[in-house]
Amino acid sequence: MEAFYEWARVLYENTGINLPFIYDSYDRDRMINGFFMTVKLSVTCLFFSVVIGIIGAWLQSSPLKWTRRIVGGYIQIFRNTPPLVQLYFFYFAIGTLLPKVTNEYGGQEPILGGFAWAVISLSFFAGAYNVEIFRSGIEAVPDSTIEAAEALGFSRLHIYKDITLPLAIRVVLPALNNNLVNLVKTTTLAYAIAVPEMLYEANQIWSDNVNVTEMMIFMLLVYFVLVGVLVWGMNRWERALKIPGFGA
Amino acid sequence: MAWTDDQPMVSIKDVHKSFGALEVLKGVSMDVMKGEVVCIIGPSGSGKSTLIRCVNALNDIQKGSILVEGQEVNDPDLDKLELRKKVGMVFQQYNLFPHKTALENIMMAPLLVLKDDKVEVEKLARQLIKKVRLEGKENNYPGELSGGQQQRVAIARSLAMNPDVMLFDEVTAALDPETVNEVLTAIKELAQDGMTCMLVTHEMAFAREVADHIYFTDRGVIVEHGSPDTFFDNATDPRTIEFLGQIL
Amino acid sequence: MTMKQSEKNILPVMMPPRARPADKFRLKAWHGVVLAFIAVVASIPAFAAADPTRASMFEVLARWVPLLLKGFVFNVIISMSAMAFGTMAGAALGLGQISLNPWVRKSAWFTTQFFRNAPWLVLLFFAMFLLPFEIKIGGMTIPLPDWLKAMFGLSLPVMANVSEIVRGGIASLPSGQWEAAESLAFSRTQVLWRIILPQCVKRMLPPWMNLYSILTMATVLASIVGVSEVMTLTGQALAAEGGRSDLLIPFYSFVLLLFFIYCYPIARWTVRLEKKFAVIN
Numbered sequence A: 001m002e003a004f005y006e007w008a009r010v011l012y013e014n015t016g017i018n019l020p021f022i023y024d025s026y027d028r029d030r031m032i033n034g035f036f037m038t039v040k041l042s043v044t045c046l047f048f049s050v051v052i053g054i055i056g057a058w059l060q061s062s063p064l065k066w067t068r069r070i071v072g073g074y075i076q077i078f079r080n081t082p083p084l085v086q087l088y089f090f091y092f093a094i095g096t097l098l099p100k101v102t103n104e105y106g107g108q109e110p111i112l113g114g115f116a117w118a119v120i121s122l123s124f125f126a127g128a129y130n131v132e133i134f135r136s137g138i139e140a141v142p143d144s145t146i147e148a149a150e151a152l153g154f155s156r157l158h159i160y161k162d163i164t165l166p167l168a169i170r171v172v173l174p175a176l177n178n179n180l181v182n183l184v185k186t187t188t189l190a191y192a193i194a195v196p197e198m199l200y201e202a203n204q205i206w207s208d209n210v211n212v213t214e215m216m217i218f219m220l221l222v223y224f225v226l227v228g229v230l231v232w233g234m235n236r237w238e239r240a241l242k243i244p245g246f247g248a
Numbered sequence B: 001m002a003w004t005d006d007q008p009m010v011s012i013k014d015v016h017k018s019f020g021a022l023e024v025l026k027g028v029s030m031d032v033m034k035g036e037v038v039c040i041i042g043p044s045g046s047g048k049s050t051l052i053r054c055v056n057a058l059n060d061i062q063k064g065s066i067l068v069e070g071q072e073v074n075d076p077d078l079d080k081l082e083l084r085k086k087v088g089m090v091f092q093q094y095n096l097f098p099h100k101t102a103l104e105n106i107m108m109a110p111l112l113v114l115k116d117d118k119v120e121v122e123k124l125a126r127q128l129i130k131k132v133r134l135e136g137k138e139n140n141y142p143g144e145l146s147g148g149q150q151q152r153v154a155i156a157r158s159l160a161m162n163p164d165v166m167l168f169d170e171v172t173a174a175l176d177p178e179t180v181n182e183v184l185t186a187i188k189e190l191a192q193d194g195m196t197c198m199l200v201t202h203e204m205a206f207a208r209e210v211a212d213h214i215y216f217t218d219r220g221v222i223v224e225h226g227s228p229d230t231f232f233d234n235a236t237d238p239r240t241i242e243f244l245g246q247i248l
Numbered sequence C: 001m002t003m004k005q006s007e008k009n010i011l012p013v014m015m016p017p018r019a020r021p022a023d024k025f026r027l028k029a030w031h032g033v034v035l036a037f038i039a040v041v042a043s044i045p046a047f048a049a050a051d052p053t054r055a056s057m058f059e060v061l062a063r064w065v066p067l068l069l070k071g072f073v074f075n076v077i078i079s080m081s082a083m084a085f086g087t088m089a090g091a092a093l094g095l096g097q098i099s100l101n102p103w104v105r106k107s108a109w110f111t112t113q114f115f116r117n118a119p120w121l122v123l124l125f126f127a128m129f130l131l132p133f134e135i136k137i138g139g140m141t142i143p144l145p146d147w148l149k150a151m152f153g154l155s156l157p158v159m160a161n162v163s164e165i166v167r168g169g170i171a172s173l174p175s176g177q178w179e180a181a182e183s184l185a186f187s188r189t190q191v192l193w194r195i196i197l198p199q200c201v202k203r204m205l206p207p208w209m210n211l212y213s214i215l216t217m218a219t220v221l222a223s224i225v226g227v228s229e230v231m232t233l234t235g236q237a238l239a240a241e242g243g244r245s246d247l248l249i250p251f252y253s254f255v256l257l258l259f260f261i262y263c264y265p266i267a268r269w270t271v272r273l274e275k276k277f278a279v280i281n
Helices: A002-015 A025-060 A065-079 A083-097 A114-139 A143-151 A156-193 A198-209 A212-241 B048-055 B080-086 B102-112 B118-131 B147-159 B177-192 B204-210 B228-233 B238-247 C027-048 C057-097 C102-117 C120-130 C146-171 C175-183 C188-223 C230-240 C245-280
Strands: A100-102 A108-110 B010-019 B022-032 B037-041 B063-068 B087-090 B165-169 B196-200 B213-218 B221-226 C134-137 C140-143
Touching: A025 A065, A025 A114, A025 A156, A025 A198, A065 A114, A065 C245, A083 A114, A083 A156, A083 C188, A083 C230, A083 C245, A114 A156, A143 A156, A156 A198, A156 A212, A156 C120, A198 A212, A198 C120, A212 C102, A212 C120, B010 B048, B022 B048, B022 B213, B022 B221, B037 B048, B037 B204, B048 B063, B048 B087, B048 B165, B048 B196, B080 B087, B080 C175, B087 B147, B087 C175, B102 B118, B102 B147, B102 C188, B118 B147, B147 B177, B177 B196, B177 B204, B204 B228, B213 B228, B213 B238, B221 B228, B221 B238, C057 C102, C057 C146, C057 C188, C057 C230, C057 C245, C102 C146, C120 C146, C120 C188, C146 C188, C175 C188, C188 C230, C188 C245, C230 C245
Parallel strands: B037 B196, B037 B213, B087 B165, B165 B196
Antiparallel strands: A100 A108, B010 B022, B010 B063, B213 B221, C134 C140
C-alpha cells in the first residue's frame, strides 16, 4: 500500500494532480471516515424507512377513515416539499426546542446531534415513498389468493406474513431498489447540517489543499462506482428472488 | 440474372436460423411461384413464423439463401427498404398505428415512402377500404375498431404499397371466432385476384380451400408437403398424421 | 407502475392494483390546513415562552413574506430554465441511447448513467466550482453569475433523467409497432419520428412532470452553494430578526408551505394524466 501512496505523491510532484486523500494519512483517514459515515447513514435510513413504509402501508389499509387520511397527509407533505427544508426544519426548528444536555467539555449541546436528525428526517422522507410502494405491492396480491388462505384457516397476521409479504416483495423490489439508490444519493444533504459524510470531508480536504477539480472528479467517480455496485447487487438479488413464470 | 415470371417469386434454400444457442430452422427449402398461395402449418415452436419473418428480413438467417424476385435476402448489403416495398406483411397482433385513423394508416406508407401524390393515394386508400368492406370506418381510430376490422385495415395497409408477395403470420389467431371469417374472406379474394401469398395459419378448412400448396413444419424442418388433397387425405409421414389427427 | 398486459400467460398477481376506496380529499385546502395546524401546534411551546414585548412571530413572518415570495419566484425561474436545458440535452441523449451506431449508443448510455448516479448536490458543487466566472468568446467577455452556474449544475441530473425517460418511453412501445412500420419500408428515421415518438410523448409526460416537481424542490440546494434564493433569504431574515428561536418553526413552515402549494398540484395532475393515458392504451 505504501507504494501506492508514494505513487500519488510522485504524481502530484510531476503533474500537479493533487490527491491528498491517498498520500496524506490525515486526509486519507478523513476520506475513509466520510465514506463509512455515508454508508452508515444510508443503511440506517434504509432500515427505518422500510419499517416506516411497512407500518404506513398497514395503516393505510385500516378501516378507520382518519387513520388513512393522516397517513395520506404525511405522504403528501413529505413528497411535495424539499427534503433539505425538511432536514432544516427537524434540525434547527425542532432540534432547538428539545432539552439540552451537558457534554463532556461542560458545554451545552442538543440532545440529538446532526447524524440523528439526518436519520430521522431522511427516514421519514424515504418512508413516504415506501408506503406507496408497499401499498401497491400488497394490492397486487389478488383477493382470490387471500381468500384461499382464509379458507385454509390462516389468521390475518399469518396471511400477511407468509402469503402477502413474500409475493408483494417480489413485485415491489424494482421500485424499492430505485428508492435505495436515491436514498444513498440523498445522504449528501446531511452536508448542510455538518454531518461528516463523504461530501463534507471532501469539502474539508479541498478547502485545505485547494484541489477542487480533483476532489470533484473523485466524488463523481466514487458515487458512480458506489451506486453502480448497489444497482448491480440489487439486480442480482432481484434475479435470485425471481419465481419462475411470474413477472413481466 | 434478371428475374422472370417463370422463376419462383420466393425461393428458400436450406435456411438455418438460430436464436442464440437454440436452432429454430434446421434447413428449410421451398419455392413459391408467382400467383401461388402457400400455407405453412405445424405445431407451435416449429419455426413457421420465424420462417416467413426471414423472407422480409425481419429476422436474419445464419445459413442458406432466400431469393425474392431474384434478390438475395441473406446479403449484408441488402437494401431492406427496397425489399419491403415488394413484400407486404400482416401480423397476428395487427400492429396498426394507434395515433392515426384507419384511412391515415393505409395512406401513410405510400405517401411517406413511395412519395406518391396525395390525391392519388387517398383514392387508392378509399378503394382498398371498400375492398376489405370497411366503408364508413375510414375516420375511426384503431381503438374504436374490433379485432377483425383492425386486421382488415392492416391487410389494406400492406396492399397500399402494391407488393408482389404478401406474408400472413397467423393473422386470425388473435381474433374471436365470429370475426375470423371476415378476415379469411378478404384473404381469399386477394388470392383469387392473383396475389402471391404465404400464410402461416391454423385454419385447416381455409387452407384446404384456398391453398395451392401446403407445407407441414415440425421442429425446424419441413416434414411433408403437397397439394391440399394429397396432404389432407393421403399424408404419409407419421408426424403429419399425428398432427392432423389432433386438429381435425 | 403500469404493467404489461400483452403477455397471455401472466399470473393474476401482475394485474393492475384494484380500485382503492374513493377517498375524495378536498385537495389543496385540506392539506394546507393540516400543515398550518401542525405549524401552529408545534409553535405553541415557543409561543408560551415568548417575550410579550417582542413582536409576535406571525407579525414578523408577515413582514418578511413579500421578500420570501420574491425569493421563491427565483427558485421557480431556476427550475424552469434548468428543466428547459436539461430536457433538450436529455432528449438528444435518450435518442442517442437507441442509436444503431454502437459508439454513440455506448457513450450516450455511459453519460446517462454517470450523471444519474451522482447526487444532485455533488453535481451542483461540480458546476459551481469548475465553471469559470466568465467566458471569453471572440472578443466578448460573458460573465457567468452564480445562479447561471447553479442552473447549469441542476440541468445535468435533469438531462440524465430525461434521457432515461425517453429511452424507457420508446422501449415501452410494443415491438410490433417497429415491425409493422419497418415492413412497410419506412426508414429508421421515419419510423422514429412519425410512428414511435408521437405515441411515446404521451406516456413520457407523467414522469417528466414528476421530474420537474423534484427539480423544483432541489432548487433549494442552491442555498448551500451561496445562490440567493428563498432558503438563503430565510436564513438572512432570521439573522436580521436577531436569531430568535421561536421564529424558526413559522419561517421554515412557511417555506415548506410555499413548495407544497407549488408541487402538490403538479403531483395530482401527474396522477390524473397517468390514469388518462392508461385508459387510452
